[in-house]
Amino acid sequence: MNPIIEKEWQSRTNRTDDDTSSKLIQEGGYISPDPYLWEDVLVSIVLKKPVLLKGPSGAGKTKLAQTVSNYFNQPMQSVNCSVDLDAESLLGFKTIISKDGETMIEFVEGPVVQAMKKGHILYIDEINMARPETLPILHSVLDHRRMLTNPFTGEVIHAHDDFTVISAINEGYVGTSPMNEALKNRFVSFSVPYLTGEQLKNVLKEAHPNASGQLVETILHIGNDLKKQVMNGLLSDEAASVRSLLDAMALAEHMPMQRAIQYAIAEKLDDKIERRLVMELVDTWVK
Template identity: 85%
Template sequence: MNSLVEKEQQLRSTKTHDTAAVRLIQEGGYVSPSPHLWDDVLISIVLKKPVLLKGPSGSGKTKLAQTISHYFNQPMQSINCSVDLDAEALLGFKTIISKDGETIIEFVEGPVVQAMKKGHILYIDEINMARPETLPILHSVLDHRRMLTNPFTGEVIYAHEDFTVISAINEGYVGTSPMNEALKNRFVSFTVPYLTGEQLELVMKDTCPFASKQLVETFLHISIDLKKQVMNGLLSDEAASVRSLLDAMALAEHIPVKRAVQYAIAEKLDDTIERRLVMELVDTWVK
């Protein structure tokens, strides 16, 4: 794993966004939808600022975190938040084991403790799905103190120099709740939009390298139309998910485009009218 100084040197060596984008897509990594997003997130990481990624489902937030992990050669511990998330899921738990013929109580370290001690990236996905009363335990981890007193063991843990926190949220989705101000203020926040234009085309060709030019163009048109209807309020955000679009395109290399879009995009939508609208948009480009 790179030290903080090595991270800074590595960051300075990235000369332009375009160069970084080409290299990362060749490695199967994240492609930034704007000229500055990738570089600005990296700078925040090097400055030890907790990063909050905001954006719709399928916009690439997890991919961005994974690419940062790869870029810095830094392992990542992941937490998938839900209403069932508790302190044990974050910090660890006590268990009874047999050792040298004796029964002892051992503490199994959770992702937060492991990431802090080993200098890993801690990725907290859908942080606004967790119960508000669960997360204050992380306040001292996320601010200038970068430390934690483990309530299960009494151990005081100071974060490794390379310890990094990246969180992600899907705003306004069912089951989510607004982040409280005390938690939100500990992050530097970035909006992660869907890919469009040349960046999306680059990802399509990387994901489906044997797809015909016509198929790529068809899905670019479909993507544009889906995004327009999302902006018009006629489709929910997930209809324009890049992840779903790429799934549909991969299927369409083997089955008709209409069926591929139906399975990968339309059938995921709860609203019958939305499903019908998606298929009508496809009919515009597929005869």
């Protein structure tokens, strides 16, 4: 384990034992698809760099953020972006309350303000689905200043030393738009690919420990074939989602494989030709 990560981990968790690697990664459920991605993300976080996770739906971006949260024993505030996201959704809003018989205006702090003050992780999911004009309010939060002047209260907020920002995007999906360069340049960026091979097998077995070995192997074969077709450009990224494979496996323990794959994967694809291709791949493994 990188010394800077170990030092920060011990500081935040008040632990002094030597178990700072694989066991703690498993506590959050994320398995790194290569030998260095997990540690490189942690190094960036320890150095107070906002992290941007890029990858297809179901690749494990949210699971990675949750694992960082568990690793540092650090709560996480989440923002789910959409075209309706506004400054109040990020920073908070004013409301009228009654206290001691008097009517007062109180400010309810949003996830950004809470995370900055309390030293939590701020997880911004699908950041490229937000309207570009909404996010510049975060520029001073994401750069070296790590501060914010709340436009609703006038309060100047300086981030807690442990404050961390992790964002995630699905590139090229419907409803997304390219990130503003000024925003993108405030992040260090990591590609998060799908799991394959033994790593994917371990995830399937851990999620469904009572599943038969034959079922696990069949799902693995189907998953590998789906990924090949995604790489060949014949299927959408979501067809090879690990999340969808896990759903299919759960269903397949209680119904025929063809129906499980149809419900968990094929029916979620918009293109009729892609749906047919998925089912044809299943038929090569299930007689």
